[in-house]
Amino acid sequence: MIGQRLExxxxxxxxxxxxxxxxxxxxxxxxxxxxxxxxAELEKNPLLQREEAEGTPNEGREPPADTTELSFSDAEAPxxxxxxxxxxxxxxxxATPGERTSDRLSDEAAExxxxxxxxxxxxxxxxxxxxGGERPDRHDPTLWDHLQAQASTAGFSTTDHAIAxxxxxxxxxxxxxxxxxxxxxxxxxxxxxxxxxxxxxCQGFEPxxxxxxxxxxxxxxxxxxxxxxxxxxxxxxxxxxxxxxxxLVALRTACGVDAEDLAEMISxxxxxxxxxxxxxxxxVAQTVIPxxxxxxxxxxxxxxxxxxxxxxxxxxxxxxxxxxxxxxxSETEKAFVADCAAQASWLVKSxxxxxxxxxxxxxxxxxxxDAFLAFGVEFLRPLNLKTVADAIGMHESTVSRVTSxxxxxxxxxxxxxxxxxxxxxQATDGGATHSAEAVRHRIKAMIDHEGRDGDVLSDDRxxxxxxxxxxxxxRRTVAKYREALRIPSSVxxxxxxxxx
Numbered sequence: 001m002i003g004q005r006l007e008x009x010x011x012x013x014x015x016x017x018x019x020x021x022x023x024x025x026x027x028x029x030x031x032x033x034x035x036x037x038x039x040a041e042l043e044k045n046p047l048l049q050r051e052e053a054e055g056t057p058n059e060g061r062e063p064p065a066d067t068t069e070l071s072f073s074d075a076e077a078p079x080x081x082x083x084x085x086x087x088x089x090x091x092x093x094x095a096t097p098g099e100r101t102s103d104r105l106s107d108e109a110a111e112x113x114x115x116x117x118x119x120x121x122x123x124x125x126x127x128x129x130x131x132g133g134e135r136p137d138r139h140d141p142t143l144w145d146h147l148q149a150q151a152s153t154a155g156f157s158t159t160d161h162a163i164a165x166x167x168x169x170x171x172x173x174x175x176x177x178x179x180x181x182x183x184x185x186x187x188x189x190x191x192x193x194x195x196x197x198x199x200x201x202c203q204g205f206e207p208x209x210x211x212x213x214x215x216x217x218x219x220x221x222x223x224x225x226x227x228x229x230x231x232x233x234x235x236x237x238x239x240x241x242x243x244x245x246x247x248l249v250a251l252r253t254a255c256g257v258d259a260e261d262l263a264e265m266i267s268x269x270x271x272x273x274x275x276x277x278x279x280x281x282x283x284v285a286q287t288v289i290p291x292x293x294x295x296x297x298x299x300x301x302x303x304x305x306x307x308x309x310x311x312x313x314x315x316x317x318x319x320x321x322x323x324x325x326x327x328x329x330s331e332t333e334k335a336f337v338a339d340c341a342a343q344a345s346w347l348v349k350s351x352x353x354x355x356x357x358x359x360x361x362x363x364x365x366x367x368x369x370d371a372f373l374a375f376g377v378e379f380l381r382p383l384n385l386k387t388v389a390d391a392i393g394m395h396e397s398t399v400s401r402v403t404s405x406x407x408x409x410x411x412x413x414x415x416x417x418x419x420x421x422x423x424x425x426q427a428t429d430g431g432a433t434h435s436a437e438a439v440r441h442r443i444k445a446m447i448d449h450e451g452r453d454g455d456v457l458s459d460d461r462x463x464x465x466x467x468x469x470x471x472x473x474x475r476r477t478v479a480k481y482r483e484a485l486r487i488p489s490s491v492x493x494x495x496x497x498x499x500x
Contacts, residue, residue, distance in 0.1 A: 023350045027357065027398070030405035031289050031310045038312040041347060047321050047340045048347070051313035143175060143210075143280040144168060150205045153484040155440045156198070162377045163188060163198045165419060167211065175210040175277025176218065187413050189376020209276040216240060222272045232257055236265055243269075290409035292362040292417075294373065302373060304363045306355055307409075314351075316344040357394075361402040362417065364388050369420050373410055383421050439471060440481045447487055456494040 029037060042048050141149075151164040166188060170179040181199065185192040202211050208225045212218035216237040223229035232255045236243070242251050243266065252262050290307055297303040321341055328334045365388060371379035385396040385403075392399075403417035443462060450456050457465075459478045466473050482489075488496070 022346065023353070024401070026350050026354050028401035028404050031291065033405075034310075034312065038314065041343075042314075045340050045344055046324070047316050047344045049315050049317060051315050141280065143171065143173070143277040146280060147171065147202070147205055147210065151202065153480055154201060154205075155444075155481065155484050156201070158380055158382055159190070159377050160194070160198050160201075162372075162380050162419065163190065163195055164202055166413070167195070167199055167202055171211055171277070173277055174275040175207065175212070177211045177213050189412065207273070207276040207279065209273060212276075215274055218274060218276065219269060219272050222276075223268070226268075228268060232261070233265060233268075236269070288407050288414055290407040290414050291358055292406070292408040294362075294366055294408055294410045296411065302366050302370060304359065304366050306359050311355055312351060314347070316341075316348070357398065358402055358406060360392050361388060361394075361399055362406075362408060364392050365403075365408075365417060365420050367391075372420075373412065376412075380420070385421065439466070439473065440485060442466070442469075442471075443478060443481055444485050444487070447482070447493070450493065450497070456490045456497065458490040 026034065026037070038050075042050060147168045148165065151161060151168060154161075154164070156164055163184075166184055167177060170177050170184070172178050177199070181195050182192055185195045188195075199211065203221055205211065209218040209222045212221055220229060220234070220237055223233055235255045236251065239251060239254055242254070248259070248262060252259060255262060255265070257265070289310055291310055293305045293307055295303050295305070321337070325334070325337050328337050365383075366373070368383050368388065368391075369381060371381060385399045389396045389399045403421070406417045407414055408417055443466075446457060446462060446465065459475050459482065462478050463473060463475050466478075487493075
């Protein structure tokens with residue numbers, strides 16, 4: 001029988017308030033995006049105003065007595081630095097991590113209500129993808145996005161992957177690598193030969209010809225891919241200035257070919273792309289401004305400091321608040337003033353907690369990667385979000401947001417915080433994770449030992465063998481690693497063995 005009735009049920013649920021959404025949004029914004037957001041808040045909230053920057057004509061002006069300072073002001077700023085002890089015996093093995101000095105954020109400040117608390121709600125997956133309308137707008141991948149994605153699946157070791165990312169940072173809009181390899185090797189603290197070897201692999205990325213250091217090298221890479229690079233073509237590439245002057249007689253002599261062959265070679269060159277990166281979405285070139293500075297501490301270790309130049313410096317005028325509150329007559333006017341005051345107060349706490357969280361995460365990353373800072377890229381340790389999150393008592397989603405679009409300035413250059421994280425593969429028994437690089441090499445070794453009796457391993461069979469060895473991996477991941485190693489499919493390998 002169908003009818004209506006009243007029932008009382010008790011349950012738990014997560015309510016995402018507008019203030020909570022704002023805190024989530026602020027945490028993942030870059031420097032430029034945060035500045036734009038604050039500028040918009042200044043325009044719509046009459047109780048907020050930007051503090052005059054140092055060196056302006058208003059320098060030295062005392063703020064009104066009824067003014068509360070927001071974010072980081074000189075008069076009342078929270079700790080903006082942390083010192084990480086990077087003793088030499090902490091670099092290897094399971095050495096005890098160095099102690100931080102008293103300059104580090106206090107536990108009381110780190111545990112105050114804010115991002116650390118609401119981040120735990122993300123364990124259910126509510127925030128992992130930027131829910132609540134905070135997902136960034138989708139855009140076409142840039143050339144750098146495309147190259148970085150290929151570097152992630154190229155089978156690099158942790159060290160070589162770091163070198164590859166540094167090389168990709170030097171690629172211009174046209175797809176050419178700018179900068180001297182010797183300077184990159186010196187900055188990363190590794191051998192020039194290793195940088196050259198990584199570059200050789202990167203020059204095999206798509207689009208063909210990318211990361212060349214000159215036009216002849218770019219064209220050479222494309223000709224090699226088409227199997228059309230021969231001694232005559234090499235001479236032609238070495239004498240492009242003759243081609244530009246249309247000195248075909250000198251070109252024929254230099255290349256040792258007749259007019260018909262030279263015309264064909266020139267036609268092949270015209271079919272190539274001198275700017276392989278031009279087909280990708282471009283971005284307005286912007287100078288990277290680091291959020292965190294890392295400097296050697298005179299007492300030993302590393303000093304981690306927030307870049308205060310990137311932090312909004314705001315004031316909320318309580319005197320103006322009192323004036324407009326007294327002048328408000330209707331309930332609507334009173335509600336508007338109260339809402340502006342509440343929004344301003346929340347913006348204070350959100351900006352302050354954002355800065356504290358960035359410093360806390362940055363300090364832990366420096367502690368984990370102190371060997372890289374001291375000795376170079378070969379000492380870059382495997383690291384994931386969970387390790388950092390567990391060490392500082394935050395959720396992984398919070399650490400992920402903090403490291404997105406945030407940069408750190410170190411003695412070895414400016415790096416995105418995500419640069420210091422490397423992938424790992426879970427074990428089937430829940431034990432220690434396996435290095436992705438080690439798994440790739442194991443897959444390659446298994447395929448290298450395939451016999452000529454037609455016993456070729458399929459991707460599914462490789463998955464089974466790896467799971468028997470305690471490595472939990474998906475078939476699509478095996479296929480991705482195999483393709484990154486430029487190994488044909490099992491069908492193609494079986495055909496090659498039968499015809500070989």
